[in-house]
Amino acid sequence: MNLLFIADPLETFKTYKDSxxxxxxxAARRGHAISAMLAGDLVWKAEWVVxxxxxxxxxxxxxxxGGGTSENPLMKPLPFGxxxxxxxxxxxxxxxxxxxxxxxxxxxxxxxxxxxxxxPPFDQAYLYAxxxxxxAERQGARVFNSPRALRDYNEKLAIARYPxxxxxxxxxxxxxxxxxxxxxxxxxxxxxxxxxGGAMVFRLRPDDPNVGAILETITQYGRETVMxxxxxxxxxxxxxxxxxxxxxxxxxxxxxxPAEGETRGNLAAGGSGVAQPLSEHDWEIARALGPxxxxxxxxxxxxxxxxxxxxxxxxxxPTCFQEITQQTGFNVAGMFIDALEREVRGE
Numbered sequence: 001m002n003l004l005f006i007a008d009p010l011e012t013f014k015t016y017k018d019s020x021x022x023x024x025x026x027a028a029r030r031g032h033a034i035s036a037m038l039a040g041d042l043v044w045k046a047e048w049v050v051x052x053x054x055x056x057x058x059x060x061x062x063x064x065x066g067g068g069t070s071e072n073p074l075m076k077p078l079p080f081g082x083x084x085x086x087x088x089x090x091x092x093x094x095x096x097x098x099x100x101x102x103x104x105x106x107x108x109x110x111x112x113x114x115x116x117x118x119x120p121p122f123d124q125a126y127l128y129a130x131x132x133x134x135x136a137e138r139q140g141a142r143v144f145n146s147p148r149a150l151r152d153y154n155e156k157l158a159i160a161r162y163p164x165x166x167x168x169x170x171x172x173x174x175x176x177x178x179x180x181x182x183x184x185x186x187x188x189x190x191x192x193x194x195x196x197g198g199a200m201v202f203r204l205r206p207d208d209p210n211v212g213a214i215l216e217t218i219t220q221y222g223r224e225t226v227m228x229x230x231x232x233x234x235x236x237x238x239x240x241x242x243x244x245x246x247x248x249x250x251x252x253x254x255x256x257x258p259a260e261g262e263t264r265g266n267l268a269a270g271g272s273g274v275a276q277p278l279s280e281h282d283w284e285i286a287r288a289l290g291p292x293x294x295x296x297x298x299x300x301x302x303x304x305x306x307x308x309x310x311x312x313x314x315x316x317x318p319t320c321f322q323e324i325t326q327q328t329g330f331n332v333a334g335m336f337i338d339a340l341e342r343e344v345r346g347e
Contacts, residue, residue, distance in 0.1 A: 001032045001112040001344055004053060006039050006129075007317075008119055015062070015097055017267070019321035019333075020117045026333035028058045035111070036100070039118045039129040042136075043105075049136035051108055055101040062097040108133075109140035112344050116143060116150065117317045120196040126316075127151070144340065145315055146297025153298065156193045156227045158313035165285055165310040170228040175215040178228050182206055187231040189263070190218055196316075203231055203263040234307030235263065239271070241320045242278065242286050242303040243332060246339035247294030249286035252328045253278055253305075254320040273320065275327035281308045289313075299339060 007020050015021045024034055034056045041052035108114055116133065118126065130147035137143055159166045170181045171193075182188050182204055191201040202214050218226050238255025252275050259270040267273055278286065282305060293301050293313075302318030304311045321332040 004111040004114045005036045007117040019319045022321040022333040026337045028063050042132040050105045052103050053106050054103050057099045108136040114143045119317050122194045144299040149297040153315045155314050167309040168230045173225040185230045188228050190228045232306040240305045244290045244301045247290040252324050254323050273323045275324045
């Protein structure tokens, strides 16, 4: 296959944990051609959508030199349940892992698959990119995840489609309604609707003297709609990332456990990730949502579950491939590329 990744600059990849990098490694080991571009380099010209793309060739050390997961040092399984040999201060490989060719303009339909992996925030630039990608689809491009689904499934608001699995939740820009919700629930979390990695997530309790200032900040004095949810003490056991690929759950999740004194389990916020088998309830959620999400055009989804409650449906650039693979030996990137190959073949 000839694959195009629309992603953040390759030089910024933290290759010890980046899931897009893991996808590229798996694709390269299977002999697929890889190109990359920035979302900002999508152009509509002469009634056609084109992109300024660059061919990417991975180094021998990145590809691992073979077809098995164990032959790739970045994918080498660790004893089950142990922590990987990296953390917040791990190496951030830059251009040593790839070489790229000259930038050229290409019709997106000339690629077998276009993988949209640009990180949030889902801002105006991201929205414009989805419109351009949808135009490219009408011209024959095959885009994963579907640009329409990226718009339809806001990563926070999408949980409203599945009320049986969620905790008490409020979405509003009105601080007085959030205060009422806080009194009702006694302990809540508030967060923006378009961020990632635990950014701007606050835990509030009625006796917190900073409630007013926090609500002014996060709602921008009533101009920004946010989400409030009942605080789930089960977060201490981890915010579980459950990956669903082509409607089928990966059998292991990554429980992201908050650091001491932290509320957020996000790895970007200092949490530690421990891979573990899905619980019976995890399987129930993933199997209930998976077929619907796949039918909507979402090849890859990351469900966030705390305790037994669904808290987010991540569709833009779900992560945790490498952490799960390194701790369990299950080749998540392999499952993803398998699914991508089936989609391209029309199976």
